[in-house]
Amino acid sequence: MIKAEEAAYTIIENGNVTSPSGFQAGGAAIGIRKHNKLDLGWVYSDIPAAAAGVYTLNSFRAAPLLVTEESVAFEGKLQGVVVNSGIANACTGEEGLANAYAMRKAFADQLGIQLQHAAVASTGLIGVQLSMDKIISGIQAIKDEGKADDFAKAILTTDTCTKQVAVSVEIDGVPITIGGAAKGSGMIHPNMATMLAFVTTDAVIPNDMLEQLLKKTTDNSYNMITVDGDTSTNDMVLVLANGKAGNKELNPTHPEWEKFSAAFQYVSQELAKKIARDGEGATKLVEVHVQQAKTAADARKIGKAIVASSLVKAAVYGADPNWGRIITAAGYSGASFSPDKISVWLGDSMVVQNGNPTLFDEAEASEHLKQEAVLITIDLQEGSEEATAWGCDLSYDYVKINASYRT
Amino acid sequence: MIKAEEAAYTIIENGNVTSPSGFQAGGAAIGIRKHNKLDLGWVYSDIPAAAAGVYTLNSFRAAPLLVTEESVAFEGKLQGVVVNSGIANACTGEEGLANAYAMRKAFADQLGIQLQHAAVASTGLIGVQLSMDKIISGIQAIKDEGKADDFAKAILTTDTCTKQVAVSVEIDGVPITIGGAAKGSGMIHPNMATMLAFVTTDAVIPNDMLEQLLKKTTDNSYNMITVDGDTSTNDMVLVLANGKAGNKELNPTHPEWEKFSAAFQYVSQELAKKIARDGEGATKLVEVHVQQAKTAADARKIGKAIVASSLVKAAVYGADPNWGRIITAAGYSGASFSPDKISVWLGDSMVVQNGNPTLFDEAEASEHLKQEAVLITIDLQEGSEEATAWGCDLSYDYVKINASYRT
Numbered sequence: 001m002i003k004a005e006e007a008a009y010t011i012i013e014n015g016n017v018t019s020p021s022g023f024q025a026g027g028a029a030i031g032i033r034k035h036n037k038l039d040l041g042w043v044y045s046d047i048p049a050a051a052a053g054v055y056t057l058n059s060f061r062a063a064p065l066l067v068t069e070e071s072v073a074f075e076g077k078l079q080g081v082v083v084n085s086g087i088a089n090a091c092t093g094e095e096g097l098a099n100a101y102a103m104r105k106a107f108a109d110q111l112g113i114q115l116q117h118a119a120v121a122s123t124g125l126i127g128v129q130l131s132m133d134k135i136i137s138g139i140q141a142i143k144d145e146g147k148a149d150d151f152a153k154a155i156l157t158t159d160t161c162t163k164q165v166a167v168s169v170e171i172d173g174v175p176i177t178i179g180g181a182a183k184g185s186g187m188i189h190p191n192m193a194t195m196l197a198f199v200t201t202d203a204v205i206p207n208d209m210l211e212q213l214l215k216k217t218t219d220n221s222y223n224m225i226t227v228d229g230d231t232s233t234n235d236m237v238l239v240l241a242n243g244k245a246g247n248k249e250l251n252p253t254h255p256e257w258e259k260f261s262a263a264f265q266y267v268s269q270e271l272a273k274k275i276a277r278d279g280e281g282a283t284k285l286v287e288v289h290v291q292q293a294k295t296a297a298d299a300r301k302i303g304k305a306i307v308a309s310s311l312v313k314a315a316v317y318g319a320d321p322n323w324g325r326i327i328t329a330a331g332y333s334g335a336s337f338s339p340d341k342i343s344v345w346l347g348d349s350m351v352v353q354n355g356n357p358t359l360f361d362e363a364e365a366s367e368h369l370k371q372e373a374v375l376i377t378i379d380l381q382e383g384s385e386e387a388t389a390w391g392c393d394l395s396y397d398y399v400k401i402n403a404s405y406r407t
Numbered sequence: 408m409i410k411a412e413e414a415a416y417t418i419i420e421n422g423n424v425t426s427p428s429g430f431q432a433g434g435a436a437i438g439i440r441k442h443n444k445l446d447l448g449w450v451y452s453d454i455p456a457a458a459a460g461v462y463t464l465n466s467f468r469a470a471p472l473l474v475t476e477e478s479v480a481f482e483g484k485l486q487g488v489v490v491n492s493g494i495a496n497a498c499t500g501e502e503g504l505a506n507a508y509a510m511r512k513a514f515a516d517q518l519g520i521q522l523q524h525a526a527v528a529s530t531g532l533i534g535v536q537l538s539m540d541k542i543i544s545g546i547q548a549i550k551d552e553g554k555a556d557d558f559a560k561a562i563l564t565t566d567t568c569t570k571q572v573a574v575s576v577e578i579d580g581v582p583i584t585i586g587g588a589a590k591g592s593g594m595i596h597p598n599m600a601t602m603l604a605f606v607t608t609d610a611v612i613p614n615d616m617l618e619q620l621l622k623k624t625t626d627n628s629y630n631m632i633t634v635d636g637d638t639s640t641n642d643m644v645l646v647l648a649n650g651k652a653g654n655k656e657l658n659p660t661h662p663e664w665e666k667f668s669a670a671f672q673y674v675s676q677e678l679a680k681k682i683a684r685d686g687e688g689a690t691k692l693v694e695v696h697v698q699q700a701k702t703a704a705d706a707r708k709i710g711k712a713i714v715a716s717s718l719v720k721a722a723v724y725g726a727d728p729n730w731g732r733i734i735t736a737a738g739y740s741g742a743s744f745s746p747d748k749i750s751v752w753l754g755d756s757m758v759v760q761n762g763n764p765t766l767f768d769e770a771e772a773s774e775h776l777k778q779e780a781v782l783i784t785i786d787l788q789e790g791s792e793e794a795t796a797w798g799c800d801l802s803y804d805y806v807k808i809n810a811s812y813r814t
Binding site for chain 2: 057058059060088091092093126127128230231309310311314317318323324328329330331332337339340355356394399401403404
């Protein structure tokens with residue numbers, strides 16, 4: 001994990017994907033989602049930007065992922081991304097793939113950019129074909145100016161709020177900005193890839209370095225959240241770096257590489273946490289910090305098993321300090337550790353010490369679980385590695401939302 | 408999997424663990440559970456019986472498992488099992504282990520059997536010490552006659568019903584009986600072991616053959632169910648075979664081995680299905696049958712991923728034929744298969760054919776999902792292996808039960 005002490009970035013108030021120089025974004029309602037909700041969004045860079053992506057590991061890969069991957073692979077550059085919500089264009093066969101290509105072409109034509117510099121993304125219902133007349137006419141109405149807030153709204157499905165962030169970091173004496181927007185609320189259990197997130201920066205950084213940084217950061221952010229254990233067919237994170245900041249090219253030999261990496265990781269983690277907090281039906285953000293693990297992989301396994309446990313999630317919803325479920329999840333996580341050395345805290349209350357129950361103050365522990373952000377800390381006393389995972393509680397509303405999402 | 412065509416057993420009406428010759432069982436209320444519920448159960452064989460067990464793979468193994476494993480390992484024999492519900496005696500350190508040993512000793516003394524022929528099991532709240540005065544005085548009140556129904560009741564926690572079954576199968580011209588009782592409702596996601604189940608038989612079978620059969624059967628029964636994805640610290644299945652039926656010794660060279668195996672598997676699968684159907688908050692049993700897989704492991708992975716998916720479970724609760732969630736779960740299961748060859752049925756409605764959506768009758772599919780037993784069939788067209796997994800739907804009551812189980 002990139003250490004926090006390297007952090008020397010400033011959070012930009014109301015920052016978004018257009019905070020970096022040379023980016024524009026917008027959104028429109030084209031009639032795919034009900035109630036005239038925004039459902040077509042786009043991001044555009046004045047000039048072609050170095051690009052990198054990570055994609056779902058689900059065996060079923062949605063058509064827009066195949067098309068976008070092809071674009072990014074062409075020469076590692078993107079100039080624009082178009083996204084629709086409401087229909088995922090996943091499990092839609094050859095017709096779905098042809099539609100994703102047609103969507104890319106219409107967007108590239110409309111913006112006057114090279115075909116392989118355009119990316120497409122879709123999110124929503126699986127197994128339904130896109131209404132291509134709405135998509136094409138919607139794209140043909142895109143103007144080169146728009147509102148970043150509309151983009152952040154247009155990519156949502158069951159989300160209850162937009163998810164945006166931006167930071168500024170000084171590199172080579174010039175300010176570099178990194179902005180991002182994401183969506184995700186259900187079917188969230190990223191696996192080496194993630195839900196939809198779009199990150200922009202005006203940094204000068206080649207696409208291979210960008211890809212390396214994205215992959216490393218994904219393991220500490222998007223891959224450390226879960227809402228319901230279901231890995232989506234459409235997970236994707238795209239990063240565009242258009243170089244407008246004019247810094248010296250960033251790579252691991254640059255003296256300020258760690259500083260930039262920390263700022264980039266902050267953006268990724270904030271977007272990931274915003275998704276976890278807005279999990280379907282969630283009333284709380286749950287953060288699990290695992291420390292003194294033998295390996296980072298062990299720490300990650302335990303953190304993810306705990307935030308993924310339905311029993312832990314329901315106990316947090318009910319503010320029940322039922323720590324037995326927490327160590328049970330650690331026990332089946334597959335991580336290597338000694339059960340007789342584990343200690344557990346709920347907020348500041350130590351509930352397990354060296355594998356044994358403590359006489360903790362139940363009222364105090366329960367009070368912590370009633371907070372809007374719950375912290376569970378695990379100490380393994382096995383080594384010096386650590387990881388943090390984020391999730392949410394399991395409420396009646398999760399069931400309500402998912403018993404009737406489609407029909 | 409042992410094929411059904413080998414099945415030549417008869418189901419015994421109201422059968423239970425005392426259906427085989429020479430077994431007795433009973434239960435009592437000793438004040439661990441509230442409302443005077445039965446919470447101490449015991450099974451006893453007239454003579455020492457060949458015994459085998461499978462145990463949880465959770466890193467935290469409850470004290471009674473350690474003691475029981477020691478008993479079974481001593482000479483592969485058991486004559487009695489004592490079980491308490493209400494407190495799991497898990498994560499209770501050295502005091503908990505000493506309590507489990509004391510529980511075994513009191514039980515062996517009371518029945519006048521060898522110490523290492525006694526097994527103990529506990530189920531309930533994690534991290535709390537047993538009230539040993541209640542346990543010891545309860546054990547000292549055990550008479551050698553009791554009701555099998557009381558045993559089945561005494562091992563329950565959040566279960567809403569008892570889980571019992573027995574079959575009769577003729578081997579060497581003599582009738583052999585196999586009976587079983589199980590408990591389990593939450594924290595159900597067995598992994599190479601299971602929740603609590605106790606199987607008795609009067610068959611003549613050596614303990615190593617019994618163990619081999621138990622392990623094989625577990626993979627097709629207890630290990631194929633899930634309620635909430637949480638693997639418990641106390642999972643255990645014990646089998647006792649006292650040989651009173653007088654058949655020739657059973658082993659794989661016996662001409663009727665497959666016949667006996669099929670009867671044994673039926674008992675295991677019935678107990679497993681009863682647990683899945685009584686999952687916390689469940690309103691339906693969900694059965695997923697995966698056929699034409701390349702390997703049995705692939706078929707199992709897909710079946711378990713589908714029954715474990717919160718999104719699939721919530722859709723079944725809402726009778727929503729949202730098949731996208733089903734193939735998404737197959738896609739992230741880790742199984743090897745071609746997405747463009749998969750077909751999916753909800754009951755008799757084919758909803759996906761060769762990876763593409765069909766124009767199915769939504770009303771008919773939804774009607775099937777309203778049934779008390781829901782069948783999802785997956786055909787991979789990859790080979791000839793198959794597997795069946797069982798689970799339940801996800802309802803508001805699951806959240807209700809688990810938000811307030813302890814406090």
